[in-house]
Amino acid sequence: MPFDYDLFVIGGGSGGVRAARVAAGDHGAKVALAEEYRMGGTCVIRGCVPKKLMVFASEYGEMAKDAQAYGWDMDVRGFDWQRFHAGLAAELDRLEGAYRNTLKNAGVTTYDQRATVVDPHTVALADGTRITAKHILIAVGGRPFVPTFEGSDLAITSNEIFHMPQLPKKALIVGGGYIASEFACILNGLGVDTHQYYRGGQILRGFDEECRNHIASQMQADGVSIRCGTDIVKLVREGDAIVAHATDGSAERFDLVMYATGRVPNTDGLGLENAGVRLGQKSEITVDDYSQSSVPSIFAVGDVTDRISLTPVAIREGHAFADTVFGGQKRTADWDLVPxxxxxxxxxxxxxxxxxxxxxxxxxxxxxxxxxxxxxxxxxxxxxxxxxxxxxxxxxxxxxxxxxxxxxxxxxxxxxxxxxxxxxxxxxxxxxxxxxxxxxxxxxxxxxxxxx
The missing domain is CATH 3.30.390.30 (FAD/NAD-linked reductase, C-terminal dimerisation domain)
Incomplete structure (x- = not known):
């Protein structure tokens, strides 16, 4: 019995799109891709790209002051979040359109709905349609993790921060990793009274210690209040404010609380266990160097595998997969010395x-x-x-x-x-x-x- 497709990709992020494009456009495979949200995935829609644009926006305040020191006559009256956000939304629409055109031009069939795995060669769409494929690639990425505690539903994550109706006057970022630290700097640069709580001894754990200390000192000098050795006990709504009760005994009012305490692979409800796909301790799909799972016909790339969670790495994994399975080149990505x-x-x-x-x-x-x-x-x-x-x-x-x-x-x-x-x-x-x-x-x- 012939398959409907040579390859069915679940997930329209950077890794999945690259794999689909190369398999179809470069190697002539018949390919389909399903994405339940927006094409482009975490990086393009709710990650690297909008974050970097917010970084740019947050730097102009100090740049304007520098320009005055260089002799420019400038009058800076503050930051307009609504104006910036409208431009941000338009840019993300443009990028999503570019991703869609890339797939279309490569001959990839796209489905704008959720897909789950039924068996090693079958996927089910949200509308009930079942599709067969010789190979299935899982590229659904990850999602922010928020621990469950009293009032945890009052916190937002990096997914929601791009859609704030207005800029808060006072914000709390919980976490010490790069996402937490980046958004602490962004909000501070946009004029928000910004506080960062981290339960560890110093932010940016895992990076060079001298650099971590240098960055933390500079962030504090620039106005970010960093409180290490501190975690949240509970969040309580009081009027328009959120009161954060911390392990150091403090109870402080904020307009916004954002959690950036790690990410987890998006494997929940995908039907992987029923298909025999082995998952790791963090619910990640365990794969070999060629991105092949415990089921020979099912592969996975990107953050869902919990290898190196970086967009360029996912892209290289997707490309190597397509070259290996459809191009006869048997190639792996290179995870060594990644800048x-x-x-x-x-x-x-x-x-x-x-x-x-x-x-x-x-x-x-x-x-x-x-x-x-x-x-x-x-x-x-x-x-x-x-x-x-x-x-x-x-x-x-x-x-x-x-x-x-x-x-x-x-x-x-x-x-x-x-x-x-x-x-x-x-x-x-x-x-x-x-x-x-x-x-x-x-x-x-x-x-x-x-x-x-």
């Missing part, structure tokens, strides 16, 4: 090992430079940037590069190429500096500040 950026203020770019992780593997040398950058120094700002290289003492290979500075994401992309190629400290030293620039410090770090 990333945290869009806090200051911005953080990182690739490779933190100082702490590298030190566990053997002797290292650490090179750092912290200084006030020219552009904001002239404007009278006190912010400092941090450049850091972690070097293997034996091989001289640069094991990690960490940048805390404006446009760190742009810089780390290029540094990531050198790190990926196995550049040594001497390779960095031989490179002529671009002057005057912040990034020139990466090639002028001559003496280690620490050896461990």
């Amino acid at each position: 990333s950026a945290v869009f806090t203020q200051p911005e953080f770019g990182t690739v490779g090992l933190s100082e702490e992780a590298a030190a566990q593997n053997g002797p290292i040398e650490v090179y750092t430079a912290a200084f006030r950058p020219m552009q904001t120094l002239f404007a009278g700002r006190q912010n400092r940037v941090l450049m850091k290289l972690v070097v293997c003492a034996g091989t001289r290979v640069v094991l990690g590069c960490h940048i805390v500075a404006p446009h760190a994401g742009e810089m780390i992309q290029l540094a990531g190429i050198a790190i990926k190629m196995g550049a040594t400290k001497e390779d960095f030293d031989r490179t002529v500096a671009v002057h005057p620039s912040m990034s020139e410090e990466l090639v002028t770090l001559r003496k280690p500040v620490r050896k461990t």
